[in-house]
Amino acid sequence: MSLNSYQYIMPRGVNAEGLAEILHGHGLRLELQPSVATEREFYDTFDWRLYAAGLVFFIDRSRDGTRLHLRALADGLDIVSVAAKEVPGFAHELPAGVLRDRLLPLAESRRLLGIASLKCSSRCFKVLDEENKTVARVLIERHGVVTGEGARRLGLGERLVVAPVRGYSEPLQQLRALFEHELGLVRLNGAALEEALAALGRHPLDYSSKLRVPLPAGVTAGEAARRLLAALLNAVESNEDGVRQDLDPEFLHDLRVAVRRTRALLGQMKEALPRSCAHYRQEFAWIGRSTGAVRDLDVQMLAFPAHAAALGPGGLGDLEPLREVMRAQRSRERCDLLETLAAPRYRRLKKDWRALLENGDAAVWVATDEARRPALESASAMIEHRYHKVFRAGVGLTPESADTDMHRLRMQCKKLRYLLEFFAPLFPRDDIKSLVRPLKALQDNLGEFQDLGVLLEALPGYAERLNGGERANRARVALGLLMERLRLRKELVRAEFAAVWARFAHQQHQNRFNRLFGSD
């Protein structure tokens, strides 16, 4: 099993032969392995889920084969290292094993994307005991970052690596004492990911689907809105490529969330915004509509395997013809979506919108009294107002209430959540966290209820497009069972609503809302 390796900056003027001489001089039995050229490629999801969880995932390709490594950032320890032919697109495509078990819950449906490449040449000295058993390894590694243009390499210098073997602490201590005390070498950490990214002008965690816009105390409402809207436009643009290439469903999801947040902000702060914003609100509504159909199908298809699994081992197989219909439908809807993203109207929207946000006349952002008001005051008023709206929409709901009433509450919750997220930096962090928690639970309940409703409404339509034949008949039978289960699940989710609402509407949370945002 791998242990912490100790890495040092290689002393200048010492080569492999020189190092061998030093090691021999200290009575170590060595076996020099042939030089190995390795290509290392780092992978993570677009939103850095692995790095954020303290992990570095990379593949090393060399003459000896290809290995995937999952390494802990904290201590440079390989959690798992496994032979593999290639890096799969998604964690669920990994063979069963520790690596899949660790990556799947983090990456979920996100694609594993290459984020940086290194070329590394290394020479390894095995340190042997009398049985010819390896008791430690000393490696000289030379790294270069591969940049996009013409695979230019940026040198990261040479590293000296001591890789210990469990249970053999003496040779490790001997080597550490030699390198650290006698030769005075400087220790390094990590798998060279940060260095590689820095050479590429990037840094880890440079994208997050969470909105993180710092708002200084005393900022005006107009300026806060401008900063938030600019960050949301960046989020839209960051996700476009992933949507165009259909890398994974989360790109479209994040793009749509950014659009919806933009619309929510334009709607709720209209008095503090330049007049021309009304036009952009309509334009963003158009983007929302144009991307909705594909997202609905994504949601349905992502949830499908879990729903189908409830029908037993053959369930997913029987329903495959239905999934084929859904995939075909998604392909058609995606054509429309791509047309929207390529349309001059979309390009113009982004260009003009950015110009207004960044280069336009700064005075338009402080043109009204509302815009000049401190953001803290303005945000408190909006949140209080929205909180009451949520309350009014939810307080009278009974198990018999119409689905549309549930949906209305859901929309109000979304707007409240966005406001809390936009202006979180202006309020005590722990307070916001404890308000968001029950709100999120409420949204999860309403979201699942809504998704089940949409799916139940859509499924008969897909079934109509099934061809004849034995496969299609089996699919229809399975669909009948599936719909029955979905109806039961929907009833259950609805039954759970009362408890979730009670937690949200708890007096303690009401008091906290009033204390933080109340006008009196």
Next chain:
Amino acid sequence: MKVIACYNIKGGVGKTASTVNLSYLAAREGFRTLVWDLDPQGASSFYFRIRSTVGQGAAGLVRDEFELDKVIKGTDYENLDLVPADFSYRNMDLFLDGEKKPKQRVEKLLKPLAERYDYVFLDCPPGISLLSENVFMAADVLLVPLIPTTLSLRTLDQLLQFCQQEGLNDFSVLPFFTMVDARKVLHRRIVEELPKRMPNVLTNHIPYSSEIEQMGLRRAPVNIFAGHSRPAQCYEDLWWEIKVRLEWL
């Protein structure tokens, strides 16, 4: 953590070769794997080039004087560690007998390692002893290598009878054939007949081969020096089948 014991009352049936090869295959797939060489002869340790010790390992472990963790050694292969044999294991029963709950010591010693390893392979000495009863208590699966001979089958029956008498039913017994010589009528007949009366028998078996014999010379798992050979492939198939059975547990 799954504990897989490679066990047979009879000696010389391929327990060590199977432990070494199967544990290597598990580690190669990325599973964090530990081999505990419980046989005082130390053959697994020898194959992995790790010296068996001649100290008081058995007494120390049994009496809680040190933890198993302290004696683990890394092999030359990633994800694969070994607790080397200790010559004092020959007296293990004596030490065990003097302790409280003498049948649960191995299980107790392995417990702290549950988060660190995915698989633990126990390479057991032959015979039925207090140590074997410890192995039965600790194991999720008892892999029983069998040469397809009458004597070998008899020892399997003895084992099953013993487990029944002692009410040991917390683990699965998975026998599989080793050293199968397809030229021998008796081998062919037993390999064909036993699964009919015992559905637990694994369908993949290991042929008699010079490559397996060479493991002693090469001191390495067969997949390292003869990866494309038939026995290497057979061990891969066997490991795959064992994993499937483990999923059913």
